[in-house]
Amino acid sequence: MAITTEELAGGITQVILEGRLDIENSPAVDTRMKAIAGDRNSVLVDLRKVSFLGSMGLRALVAPALAIQGRGGKLVLFGPNEMVTKVLKVSGIETMIPIHHEFQSALAALR
């Protein structure tokens, strides 16, 4: 799985994930997300290129979100496909991490 970051205006960090967030790839994502969550307070996790999300992948998203929110920061999820969105909803993740399908609304939620 590829993980890249871009710094956007307004102090927002865009984390772009590409590939399968499965049990094999989740540890690397978890490590990278923890590092990002350690010193960023506005994070947009771009899921447009994530083709699969399993329960281990959910952990890699929830843990950094809790860390950032605990400091008063914000993390949002952007652009999950239909099935990834279903996983997020069934697991209840959307009750704590906002999901946006429009880029501008995701940015607005972080400002």
Next chain:
Amino acid sequence: MTGRETNQAEEKLILQSRLSEIAQLPVWIESLSRRHAIPENVEFAINLCLEEAVSNVIRHGYGAGAGGSVIVSFNRTEQGLFVFLIEDQARCFNPLEAPAPDHSRTIRVGGQGIPLLRHFTDKLEYEWTPTGNRLKLFFSSACPEL
């Protein structure tokens, strides 16, 4: 011995009880999907549920113990359901008895696996036998709506 065994009525994948073995699942499922015309969304659901169920067997059923195996078999019913049977010799664990999630409480890290199994399958059947656990997962050709 691990690997694929095929015959006309059933296809089978045999995994050793190591988490690294789970990487074989998506490749096997993709092959099944091509040959049996499994819709893309259903293939996703199958990947999701088998990864969860098999990882639970390896982590919680076998635990630190080595040398066990997990056998995943595929078949189709006369009604066209895609059926996966997971068999292992680990300690007794019935995922159907896991409590339903309480989303009114703060989401914690972990614990979402069993609810995903329940939602993304049409039916789950569990049986404990003298030789171990048998978990059967049924998938219809249409993915469940939320």
